[in-house]
Amino acid sequence: MVDALRRAHRMVNPAGSVVDLHPSAAPASVEVAGCRTGHVDADDAPLRHAAAGVALAAVIEEVLFAVDRTVVFSFYTYGDTIEELRDHVVENWRNARIGDETVERTREVLRSASGVRPRIREEVHLTTLRPLTPRSARGAAVVA
């Protein structure tokens, strides 16, 4: 991950930006009408997502980049049924699944909530990085 950011630093215009989008280390939740019914089990996702944050910190420490801005937002994935969401996760997410308990609990809530679609909520971090040149890095160090 750090190597990828170093490569990005070489490719980006000094006046340009590097933008990173990655989910937080918290498990994605399954929701019906805004109520949490369970979560997505993901074997290594928390570690992978935490590692992205560590990589960003490393290149900032190397004074290759300075953080411009960071924002956190919710990314929702909707299905017509919880089974559809379950299958989507198995087919498209890495080493992840919605467990039987969450599926059953979501079914129960859906039975009393007509016209509502189940959804998965992921918390996503968006960070914009400004590349630093040796000259601007000296300035950044002074400011810091």
Add this chain to the structure above:
Amino acid sequence: MAIDEDPEGHEIAALDAMVSFASRRVLEIGCGDGRLTERYAHDAASVVAIDPDADAISALAMVLPKVDARAIGFEELRLPPASIDIVLFAWSL
């Protein structure tokens, strides 16, 4: 089957609030089938979109023929230094 990803547009809204794609040269790493690419490509001067998933890249190329879509990993990509205005790691770091 009707999976809808981010129908509210939270992702592109957050991106638009942080960076402008207008007339910029963009490199997107981990573009997949272009779910995010198609939301900004029309504004950009050029887009290079890469992903190791060849099927996903084929799907993107069908929908966005003007995008330079390549089925490769980032370590295989060769571009001149300082030739990109925005490097976007799309859930791929």
